[in-house]
Amino acid sequence: MSKSLLDINGLSKHFQLGGGRELKAVQNFTLDIKKGETVGLVGESGCGKTTAGRTIMRLYEPTAGSMIYDGVDIAKLSKRQFKAYRRRMQMIFQDPYASLNPRLTVLDIVGEALDIHGLAHGKAERKKRVEELLELVGLNAEHASRYPHEFSGGQRQRIGITRALAVNPEFVVCDEPISALDVSIQAQIINQLIDLQKQLGLTYLFVAHDLSMVKYVSDRVAVMYLGKIVELASSEELYDYPQHPYTKALLSAIPEPDPSAAREKERIVLSGDLPSPINPPSGCPFRTRCPAATEKCAAEVPELRETRPGHLAACHYA
Amino acid sequence: MTTMPDMTTMLEVKDLSVSFDVFGGEVQAIRNVSFDVKHGEAVAIVGESGSGKSVTAQTVMRLIAMPPGRVKNGEILFEGQDLLKLSEKDMQKIRGNKIGMIFQDPMTSLNPTMPVGKQISEGLVKHQGMSKSEAKERAVEMLKLVGIPTPEARYKQYPHEFSGGMRQRVMIAIALACNPSLLIADEPTTALDVTIQAQILRLMKRLQEQLGTSIILITHDLGIVADVCDRVMVMYAGQIVESGTTEEIFANPSHPYTRGLLNSLPKLSQRKDEPLVPIYGTPPDLIAPPKGCGFCDRCSFAMNICRTTHPEVTELGGSHQVRCWLQDPRAGQAAEQREVHA
Structure with a gap:
C-alpha cells in the first residue's frame, strides 16, 4: 500500500476559449496515488473532475505540472512514448451507450485493444483471450459475437470494463462508471469492480458525484471545487470530520433513505450555483456560496494544508 | 409530513393498463395500475427505467402518442371526471392549468x-x-x-x-x-447535482406547504422519497408491487424488490468489507411479461407458485399493500407443509 504508483504534482489544464479568455478547468492538482488503493474524486458537474481524469490519461494535454508514474514523468512523454504507459493505465467511461462503437461486435471492441498493443497473436488466441475476459466480468463467452x-x-458497462482490463492495466480511471445505471444494477457493477481490484491488484481513481458510493469504494477521497482540490483525507476521516464547508454541505445534501433520519437531518442547503470557471471569484473559490465567508476569504487564496493528521483542507477557518 | 391532508381524493386511477404496439409485438408498459392521490398529499412512484412510472404519469396528462400507445382499460378520475373520456380540447383546459408537470430534463424541455x-x-x-x-x-x-x-x-x-x-x-x-391542484414531477432532480437537488427539493416542499398543491413525485431514488413524500408506490415491470405510507415502506419493506432497492444503496456508515447486496439479473421483457410474478427471475425467495400464478394484493395493515406470494397469509402454511413433507 505504501508505494506510490502515480505522483501527480501541480497538474493544470487550461482551455483557450478565444478572445484571450481562458477556462482553468484544473488548477494545481496534486495527488499521490498509492499502489493498490482506490482514490475517490468527487465534486459537482463542472468542477473539473472528469477533466482531471482525462488529463491524467493524456486524453487532454496537460498545461503544466508533472505526473510521475513508476519513476517516469508521463506528462513530458511524446505520444509514441506514452503508448506503452497507456497499456498500463486504462479508463472506464461514464456513458455505456456512447462509449462503445455500435458497428463493432464485442469481440472487436475488446480485441481492438489487444491488437493495438500487440497482445494477442493470431485470431484464435485473440478470441480466447476476449472470451476469458468476458467471463471474468460476469458475461458469457457467447456474448463476443453480439x-x-x-x-x-x-451489461454494456461490463463490456467497457472488459475493454479496459483487456491489456492488463495496473491503474484504471473510472469516470462515473455507474451514474448512467439503475440503482438495482449499480451495486452489481460496484461489487464487480471491487472483486476485480482484489483479483488483479488494480489501483483505481474513482471519479463520481455520488458521495455515498464514493465513500463505500474509496480508501481516500479528494473533493474538488472549481478546478481545485479543496479537501483530501481517508474516506472514514473525511466523512466523520469534514473540514471544508463545501464538503460539509455536500455530505448534508445526500438524500437519506430513512424517513425519520431524513426529516431530522440538518441540511446545509447552499444558495446559488457553481460560479463560472472562466471568471472565478477572487480568493477562495467557494466564498460566494459559503455560509461562513469573511473578508479574508475574498482577499487570500487558502492553501491546501494539514488541518488534522493526514487530512488536508483548503479553508482559512478549517 | 407537512400540513395534514384533508383526505379527500383528488385523483383516482383505477385498473389502468397501457400498451404500445411495436414491431416486435405489444409492449405492456403498465398493467392494472390503481392508486389515488388525496388533497395536499405528496405521493411517490418509485421504480427503475422501464418500470412504467413515466408512462403512468404521462397517461394521466394524456401525453402518450396514440398510436403506438393504447389505453387498454381503466379510468383516471380527476376531481370526479374521467380524463380518458375528455376531448383533446377539454383536456387542454386541465393540462397545465389544473395539473402541472415538471419534466426530467430542464435542458431540453424549455423552448x-x-x-x-x-x-x-x-x-x-x-x-x-x-x-x-x-x-x-x-x-x-x-x-x-x-x-x-x-x-x-x-x-x-x-x-x-x-x-x-x-x-x-x-x-x-x-x-x-396557474395554481394547479396537482403537480406531477417526473424525475425533477435526476439531471442535477446533489447540492442543487437539495435546493430544488426544499423549494418543492415549501411550495407544497404554501400553496397546498398535491404532488406526484416520480423517481428512482429512494433517498429523495424519504425526505419529501407522505406515501410511496413501488413499481416493477408495469405494476405497483408495494404501496404504503413512507414510514410503512421504509420501516417494513415487504416486497423482495423494495428490500433489494434499499440494500443496493450504500449507507454512509457502511464499511468497505460489508459487501453491497445487488439485485441480480435484469427486468423482464414487457412484450412477453412473465405469467407469474414479474420479479421471480431475480428474486432469491422465489417459490413455484411465483412462476405460475400472478400474485394477488395482500393487505399488511394500515394502508400497506404488497403483491407478493411470500406475504400471502397462506405462505406460512405452505412452508410448514413443505417442512412436514421434507
Missing part, C-alpha cells in the same frame, strides 16, 4:  | 427560442384569460417565488442563459403558474 445494442446498460 | 418569462405567461394568458401585462406581473412573481434573483431582468432572458438548477426552477414556475 453488438452493443443487444445489451442492457449494466 | 430555446422564447424568453423564459414568456414561457410562464403563455399559460396564464391561455388558461386564466389574463391580459399580457397581468400575466407578466404574475410571471415575475412566480420567478421570485421559485427563488430566482432579479426576476424582472431574468424575465427577458433565454433558457441558455440559465444554469441547470435555475432552468428547473423555471420549469417549476411554469408548472405552478
Whole structure:
C-alpha cells in the first residue's frame, strides 16, 4: 500500500476559449496515488473532475505540472512514448451507450485493444483471450459475437470494463462508471469492480458525484471545487470530520433513505450555483456560496494544508 | 409530513393498463395500475427505467402518442371526471392549468427560442384569460417565488442563459403558474447535482406547504422519497408491487424488490468489507411479461407458485399493500407443509 504508483504534482489544464479568455478547468492538482488503493474524486458537474481524469490519461494535454508514474514523468512523454504507459493505465467511461462503437461486435471492441498493443497473436488466441475476459466480468463467452445494442446498460458497462482490463492495466480511471445505471444494477457493477481490484491488484481513481458510493469504494477521497482540490483525507476521516464547508454541505445534501433520519437531518442547503470557471471569484473559490465567508476569504487564496493528521483542507477557518 | 391532508381524493386511477404496439409485438408498459392521490398529499412512484412510472404519469396528462400507445382499460378520475373520456380540447383546459408537470430534463424541455418569462405567461394568458401585462406581473412573481434573483431582468432572458438548477426552477414556475391542484414531477432532480437537488427539493416542499398543491413525485431514488413524500408506490415491470405510507415502506419493506432497492444503496456508515447486496439479473421483457410474478427471475425467495400464478394484493395493515406470494397469509402454511413433507 505504501508505494506510490502515480505522483501527480501541480497538474493544470487550461482551455483557450478565444478572445484571450481562458477556462482553468484544473488548477494545481496534486495527488499521490498509492499502489493498490482506490482514490475517490468527487465534486459537482463542472468542477473539473472528469477533466482531471482525462488529463491524467493524456486524453487532454496537460498545461503544466508533472505526473510521475513508476519513476517516469508521463506528462513530458511524446505520444509514441506514452503508448506503452497507456497499456498500463486504462479508463472506464461514464456513458455505456456512447462509449462503445455500435458497428463493432464485442469481440472487436475488446480485441481492438489487444491488437493495438500487440497482445494477442493470431485470431484464435485473440478470441480466447476476449472470451476469458468476458467471463471474468460476469458475461458469457457467447456474448463476443453480439453488438452493443443487444445489451442492457449494466451489461454494456461490463463490456467497457472488459475493454479496459483487456491489456492488463495496473491503474484504471473510472469516470462515473455507474451514474448512467439503475440503482438495482449499480451495486452489481460496484461489487464487480471491487472483486476485480482484489483479483488483479488494480489501483483505481474513482471519479463520481455520488458521495455515498464514493465513500463505500474509496480508501481516500479528494473533493474538488472549481478546478481545485479543496479537501483530501481517508474516506472514514473525511466523512466523520469534514473540514471544508463545501464538503460539509455536500455530505448534508445526500438524500437519506430513512424517513425519520431524513426529516431530522440538518441540511446545509447552499444558495446559488457553481460560479463560472472562466471568471472565478477572487480568493477562495467557494466564498460566494459559503455560509461562513469573511473578508479574508475574498482577499487570500487558502492553501491546501494539514488541518488534522493526514487530512488536508483548503479553508482559512478549517 | 407537512400540513395534514384533508383526505379527500383528488385523483383516482383505477385498473389502468397501457400498451404500445411495436414491431416486435405489444409492449405492456403498465398493467392494472390503481392508486389515488388525496388533497395536499405528496405521493411517490418509485421504480427503475422501464418500470412504467413515466408512462403512468404521462397517461394521466394524456401525453402518450396514440398510436403506438393504447389505453387498454381503466379510468383516471380527476376531481370526479374521467380524463380518458375528455376531448383533446377539454383536456387542454386541465393540462397545465389544473395539473402541472415538471419534466426530467430542464435542458431540453424549455423552448430555446422564447424568453423564459414568456414561457410562464403563455399559460396564464391561455388558461386564466389574463391580459399580457397581468400575466407578466404574475410571471415575475412566480420567478421570485421559485427563488430566482432579479426576476424582472431574468424575465427577458433565454433558457441558455440559465444554469441547470435555475432552468428547473423555471420549469417549476411554469408548472405552478396557474395554481394547479396537482403537480406531477417526473424525475425533477435526476439531471442535477446533489447540492442543487437539495435546493430544488426544499423549494418543492415549501411550495407544497404554501400553496397546498398535491404532488406526484416520480423517481428512482429512494433517498429523495424519504425526505419529501407522505406515501410511496413501488413499481416493477408495469405494476405497483408495494404501496404504503413512507414510514410503512421504509420501516417494513415487504416486497423482495423494495428490500433489494434499499440494500443496493450504500449507507454512509457502511464499511468497505460489508459487501453491497445487488439485485441480480435484469427486468423482464414487457412484450412477453412473465405469467407469474414479474420479479421471480431475480428474486432469491422465489417459490413455484411465483412462476405460475400472478400474485394477488395482500393487505399488511394500515394502508400497506404488497403483491407478493411470500406475504400471502397462506405462505406460512405452505412452508410448514413443505417442512412436514421434507
